[in-house]
Amino acid sequence: MQITAAVARQQNAPLTIETLELEDPLDTEILVKLVATGVCHTDMVVIAGMMPTPFPVVLGHEGAGIVEKVGAAVRKVKPGDRVVMTFNSCGQCPSCQAHHISYCHEFFPRNFMASRADGTSALSANGEKVHANFFGQSSFASHAICHEANVVKVPEGVELELMGPLACGVQTGAGAVMNALKVQAGSSFAVFGAGSVGLSAIMAAKVLGATTIIAVDMKPERLDMARELGATHVINPADGDSTEEIMRITGYGLAFALDTTGLSKVIKGAVLALAPMGTCGVLGASAPGTEINLDEVHFMSGGRRLMGIVEGDSNPDTFIPLLIDLYSKGLFPFDRLVTFYPLDKINEAIHDSESGKSIKPIVRIG
Structure with a gap:
């Protein structure tokens, strides 16, 4: 045809x-x-x-x-x-x-x-x-x-x-929070990059009951949208060091972080913002061969974790219907x-x- x-x-x-x-x-x-x-x-x-x-x-x-x-x-x-x-x-x-x-x-x-x-x-x-x-x-x-x-x-x-x-995009952000990181009610969460994937992650964190939800992005209009969708705090890196601001907000660091940018410098900052035993997910990627650099002592001594995430670790046959149900109820x-x-x-x-x-x-x- x-x-x-x-x-x-x-x-x-x-x-x-x-x-x-x-x-x-x-x-x-x-x-x-x-x-x-x-x-x-x-x-x-x-x-x-x-x-x-x-x-x-x-x-x-x-x-x-x-x-x-x-x-x-x-x-x-x-x-x-x-x-x-x-x-x-x-x-x-x-x-x-x-x-x-x-x-x-x-x-x-x-x-x-x-x-x-x-x-x-x-x-x-x-x-x-x-x-x-x-x-x-x-x-x-x-x-x-x-x-x-x-x-x-x-x-x-x-x-x-x-x-x-x-x-794909919405499933990736929401699934990273709900399936891979398994963000817990009452916990702290930050997403680096507030595009469609990052904003989907924010909505998912709100559904799960995270009480501190932080969006980090360079675009003020994206940060405004993040607030409307559930972010309790927003950070524009142009205004100062994002890691320092996250530590000020949380007092001791994040339980969960998610990078959507694929930028090594941003990922390093996200890991530095983790509390002991905190987990950072990475779902963005730059060109093949790009390396991630971490402060080894900080990473190891706090029992922190870094995990790669593809498509939100989702089983689409069950996860997409779940997202549709949440959307139909006005929650997503x-x-x-x-x-x-x-x-x-x-x-x-x-x-x-x-x-x-x-x-x-x-x-x-x-």
Whole structure:
């Protein structure tokens, strides 16, 4: 079938809206008609050439839509089901078998290499291969093919075009707090970086009952939003040393910290702000090979912990429905972060996200 898609043809260049050919789903695949897709920082990292994803490629990995067709072996969903598409996983490795699928041993090839396991692609343009299957979907398109491992049903009664970000960015921030760090009621928590991921973490910390919730960011408008969503304190590093201010606020340091920036200097400061036995999660990343430098005596002597977190350590089949339930009850208002754009304005959406004008762009496709 012919579909419309935003194609990344080369690094650091605008996406182009094109008509492509899409194959029928294989026996284990699912065809989804998109209504909307979130724009995530990971898409921009690939466009910038910081990952070995091949070009030309259709990106997009926060897709929401309606199932149109399923392969003969698919049992999880049926045509007409409302779904979101999340990250892909193999289902067979020790991590997947232990229900820690965000640490799948094949996470990188199944999500970043934009091809099926056999190297083929379901997309082409006049006989030219266009790479697909990015995060098991490639959802900057009118239609996408995904898999049982990365499709999650969405209940009736919620706005489907709003749900895509739950599949990656929002899930990552909220899951880091709820699943990985397991922030406790009455505890202290700080997030470094108040974009969509960091603000999702703040909402999650509020849901869990943290009593000191600190947002650290350079953008005053992001700090204002953080206060509205549950932060009890905000810090702009331009006004002084963030670690010193956190120690002043808490008296002895943080129980939990989360870095979303991937910047080594910021991570070091977050760890320095931990109380003894405190834990810092890291979910942002700079270029491959970037190192984290810590004060070894401070880190070791206080029994402090540093942990990497991928996709919020989430099982999407259970965690995304939980977030939808919290949203429906008014406890997790992630819609406050969203700005909608039409598909033909996708480059504007990317620019606005990079500049900070939009916190969480969603591209309407249906």
